[in-house]
Amino acid sequence: MRIHLIDGTYELFRHYHAVPKARDAEGQEVAAVRGVVASILSLINRGGATHVGVATDHVIESFRNRMWRSYKTSAGVPDDLLLQFQLLEDAVAALGVRVWPMIEFEADDALAAAAERAAEDARVEKVLICTPDKDLGQAVRGSRIVQLIRRTNVELDEEAIVRKFGVRPASIPDYLALVGDSSDGYPGLPGWGAKSTAAVLARFEKLERIPEDPREWHVNAANAVSLAATLRRDRELAFLFRDLATLRTDIPVFDSVDELEWKGPTEQFAALAARFDAAQTEKNADTAR
Numbered sequence: 001m002r003i004h005l006i007d008g009t010y011e012l013f014r015h016y017h018a019v020p021k022a023r024d025a026e027g028q029e030v031a032a033v034r035g036v037v038a039s040i041l042s043l044i045n046r047g048g049a050t051h052v053g054v055a056t057d058h059v060i061e062s063f064r065n066r067m068w069r070s071y072k073t074s075a076g077v078p079d080d081l082l083l084q085f086q087l088l089e090d091a092v093a094a095l096g097v098r099v100w101p102m103i104e105f106e107a108d109d110a111l112a113a114a115a116e117r118a119a120e121d122a123r124v125e126k127v128l129i130c131t132p133d134k135d136l137g138q139a140v141r142g143s144r145i146v147q148l149i150r151r152t153n154v155e156l157d158e159e160a161i162v163r164k165f166g167v168r169p170a171s172i173p174d175y176l177a178l179v180g181d182s183s184d185g186y187p188g189l190p191g192w193g194a195k196s197t198a199a200v201l202a203r204f205e206k207l208e209r210i211p212e213d214p215r216e217w218h219v220n221a222a223n224a225v226s227l228a229a230t231l232r233r234d235r236e237l238a239f240l241f242r243d244l245a246t247l248r249t250d251i252p253v254f255d256s257v258d259e260l261e262w263k264g265p266t267e268q269f270a271a272l273a274a275r276f277d278a279a280q281t282e283k284n285a286d287t288a289r
Contacts, residue, residue, distance in 0.1 A: 003118045003257060004049040004148075007131035008056035008099070009107045011036045012088055016081045022279040029080040033088045034276040037095060043130075043150075044262055051260040053253070054092045055110035058085060058101035064184075064244050071244065072185045094269040098260050105251055112139040112247035114254065119145055121257050128155070134181070137161045138172035138247060166198025167205075174207050177242035186241050189234050196221045207231075207238055 015035030022031035043049045060074040074082060085101075092099040100110040108131075115127045119141065128148040129136050136147055140161050147156040158169055167175050178197045180188025199219040204210045211217065212232055214224035221227060231238065254260065 001051060001121075001123045001257065002049070002125055003115075003127045003260060004043060004047075004052045005111050005114050005118075005127065005129045006040065006043075006052065006054045007107055007111060007129075007133060007136075008036065008054040008088060008092065009060075009085075010131050010133060011039060012056070012081070012084060015039070016078075016084070020281045021080075022281045024275050024279045028087070029084060030087065030276055030279050031281070032081065033084050033091050034279065036088060037091050037276070039150075040092070040095065040097060050262060051257055052262055053098045053100065053114050053260050055100045055102060055107035055114070056085060056089055056092075057107045058089065059103045062102070062106045063104055064106070067240065068186055068244055070185045072183065091272055094266050094272050096262055096265045096269070098254065100253060105248055108133060108135050109248045109251060110253055111136060113249040113251050115139050115145050116249045117253055118257050118260075124257060134165070134172070135176070135184075135245060135247060137165065138169050138245075139249075140169045166194075167201045171201045171205050173242045173245040174201055174205070176245040177207065177238045180241070181245065184244065186244055188241065189230050189238055191223060191227055191230050196223065196227060200227075207235075207242060 012032050016032035019031050019035045021029055022034065024030050040052065040054070044052065060072065060077065064071045065073065089099050089101045100107070100114070102110050111129050111131065115129055116139070118124050118127045126143070127145040129139060129145070130148045130150050132147070132149050137156070140146055140156065140158050143157040148154075149156065156164065161169050161172070165172065165175055175197055176188070178188050178192040179194055180186055199221055200210060200217060203217065203219055210231065212228060214228040217224055
């Protein structure tokens with residue numbers, strides 16, 4: 001049994017920027033949702049997926065916004081994209097696929113929690129987390145829980161994560177704490193670039209294990225003295241950023257992987273599919289008027 005866990009928020013953003021806009025009979029933009037639904041159906045019908053779950057950020061703001069004022073928000077997200085989140089959740093549910101609309105937590109948390117929960121079942125051969133989001137690198141375990149980059153059909157197992165970031169999955173939150181994550185709105189620590197961070201964490205793994213004296217690092221980092229000074233000065237900030245980057249896996253997602261088995265679309269899906277099929281692209285809609 002293989003479990004496919006899909007980052008619905010990422011897919012919605014990706015399709016919004018990749019496909020022509022289209023409005024349904026009531027004038028609502030539906031193109032991105034239509035694209036995501038088609039993508040999920042392709043994964044099932046062509047990719048052979050049998051057990052599928054989709055996580056979305058029903059509300060983009062989460063508990064992390066209370067921890068860090070500059071954490072990502074819905075500010076600047078186009079209205080016609082925000083309005084498609086609810087439609088996406090309704091469409092996925094109508095398709096007969098399990099969906100987790102996140103409010104207090106984020107979609108990434110749900111994906112990590114679902115991956116960990118699924119891996120507890122001995123029947124599960126592999127869990128594929130379908131997203132390129134670097135946060136999810138921390139959820140990878142050996143070759144059993146992997147990231148799947150669907151656009152390139154590349155799987156990232158634990159060794160691939162090491163090759164990409166220079167650190168093990170368990171150190172990804174520490175890595176992001178130091179280098180920052182602009183997409184999530186926190187900057188990391190000054191001077192800590194990808195190479196120096198990877199070199200230090202490859203040796204010490206966790207922030208609290210990094211010696212204050214850079215002479216004890218024994219790594220190839222020409223600016224080790226200044227990095228050590230920055231870490232001493234901003235140590236508590238680094239711990240905060242690590243907390244932001246750490247995905248929560250203790251949230252309820254399902255009781256059994258059997259709940260993720262796709263058994264076909266619900267009765268509501270036919271009407272929704274007809275609505276999507278009838279939607280006109282902007283060019284066609286202009287021509288029709």
